[in-house]
Amino acid sequence: MAAATAMIIFAQEQDLNLCWQSGWGGSACRYQKNRKEQDEIWEEERDLGPSSKTRKVGGHSNMGRINLEVMQGNGHLRTNGEVNDKKREGTLSKPVKVQVQKGVFSPANCVGNGAAHSGQERTSCGSGCAHEAELEDPEMDAPSDDATLARMAGAVRVLLQGLGEDLGRDGLIRTPLRVAKALRFATKGYRESVRDAVGTALFALPGSSGGGTVVVRDVDTFSHCRACLLPFRCRCHIAYVPGAECVVGLSKLARLAEVFSRRLQTPQRLAQDIADGLASVLAARGVAVVVESWHIRNACEADCTLGASTSDWVPSVAAAASGCFCDPQEGLWDEFVAMLGLDPEVESRLEAPPEEGRILYQRERNGLLASPELCPFGRPGGPGEFLVDWGLEEADSDSSGEVFSEIAELDEERPCAMHQDPEMGARQHRRPASGTETLEGGDAREAALPQMVAAVETLLHAAEGGDDVGMTQDDVSMTAERYARWLLSATRGSQQMVDGVLTERWPDEPNGCSHAQSREQERVGMQERVGNGVSVGILRGQGNGLGGGATELVTEISVPLVSQCEHHLLPFLGKAHVGYVRGSNAGRLDRGQVERIVSLYSQRLQVQERLTKQIAEAIASSTHAEGVIVVVEASHMCMMSRGIEKVASSTATTEVLGSFKTDPKARAAFLRKLPRRH
Ligand SMILES: Nc1nc2c(ncn2[C@@H]2O[C@H](COP(=O)(O)OP(=O)(O)OP(=O)(O)O)[C@@H](O)[C@H]2O)c(=O)[nH]1
Incomplete structure (x- = not known):
């Protein structure tokens, strides 16, 4: 049809x-x-x-x-x-x-x-x-939208097959079409123009040329990373100084941000596109754009570095300006930045007005452009990874908490460092270090990679509408490979068994994350002793000195997770909170083991309810606990970046097993330990 x-x-x-x-x-x-x-x-x-x-x-x-x-x-x-x-x-x-x-x-x-x-x-x-x-x-x-979607859905089926999925299973039947629609939506900006967005909303306003700055702040959008195809959150701030006695409808500035966000982007390119777009339809004395953005962390590292101390999202900020905003004498750039009321750390990085015709961008240490760590193809030597070299100098590897490390300027012709080096493709690929793929069946999945990459390329070309409207062939192939690898990596738990992950030794990571951190967290992890549902105290450490017959409530709070929604192939990310009532003869898991159970079931195509249940059942079977409670709190990209577009929404799911079902006091004791949301 x-x-x-x-x-x-x-x-x-x-x-x-x-x-x-x-x-x-x-x-x-x-x-x-x-x-x-x-x-x-x-x-x-x-x-x-x-x-x-x-x-x-x-x-x-x-x-x-x-x-x-x-x-x-x-x-x-x-x-x-x-x-x-x-x-x-x-x-x-x-x-x-x-x-x-x-x-x-x-x-x-x-x-x-x-x-x-x-x-x-x-x-x-x-x-x-x-x-x-x-x-x-x-x-x-031709091709009609239906034909395009059908072609895209076919490509998604190839991806699912490459992941070893059963296309006929419940939950996946409509996934190919959903993914096709989601990607079509994510790239709809290629089929829209600045003129469409602004329409006729240019209004003569005598006296406006000599007037002050107009700023529209906090325009929240989602865009898709040009490098890895995953969505990233943006907050756009757009300013202009009227010229030619004319102003533009305010909503049109937000529409411009939406048009360019719905293309494959990097933050600095998005800022420049919005600035150029506005300048092309409005005779302004100057235009300025700041884009704050947050990219999902490398989910391949979720089982080690996505610890409680790290944030789920990695921030960066980009800016572009033209005309009077680039003239330091006028002070308009400073005025614009001051009006944004940004976090002082971010604001301090926007001190200098960008030069005319150049992009000023700032990036996080080890951030989106400085290193691939923000993208799923991040850390060299990570599981199933390859090195992405962005053609920029290496960022300082010290990640001591400083958010922004560099300010760089690029020529207009080279707006994105990723695309500046024609030899980049050759240098970009590095096969995974031997032994990094540890999955059973990993070889079969790895063998499917070429077909998966081709399928993603088909998806991208179809999503664009078949026209060359912004992505070069090279861009697409690199992006396609990164995305295919992301999918493989994000579902690598699908062939593992819980026994395997509990007995396997977790290698300490070179940067000191994971195991050592987990041991420390476990050492200070709180246990609450409950007898007949009554809280009698909090103990620290392994030895609790409880006599026979006593029980204790063991909790592991805020275990990070990144999973992949099986309906839209988009990530959902959040935290699992685990509690179990342990009798004297029951086993006890250290935090690292709980993290591995959570990772195991997160690293597959999931729905949150099933994930919560599987974690609870795995905890129950591996500890023989009298009762288990698991709460998963997560934000779903499919709710945020598309569809209903509720950026701030999150979902909590609970699974209760055994004695927790009949012991409201134990449940309440556990729930009191959950971090407050506000
Ligand atoms: N229960 C549950 N639903 C999920 C999960 N992840 C995604 N979904 C939902 O799956 C549903 C799929 O609905 P469809 O109507 O088939 O797909 P759609 O047209 O993309 O739906 P919209 O998201 O409403 O645009 C949506 O309501 C999603 O929010 C999950 O973990 N649990």
């Missing part, structure tokens, strides 16, 4: 209801409304989301038009007015009258539409509507 677009022209808009129903794999509906009020055209555009539902989008205005795009499915509209088929490019054609049926209008029942509609009428719609029709546009350019 093709995507379909309809345009409704209305004279008097009255609480318009849109109704659509999924054909296969859900449907998505995009709504764009232009209304004219007092000689100003107001535009409104939003994604109405997937699945079968009816949503009221109406309002009241005197005249206007609505574009409605129904993706991948049967769409039918309920509204008043006139329906026009619309070509993909937006050309109006073939006006179609619609007929009222119980207040419901369906394009399939158009009066006099004849050849105008190719939609197939159905006899029932299954959603309570009087009629159902497929809104197909026979003139839509």
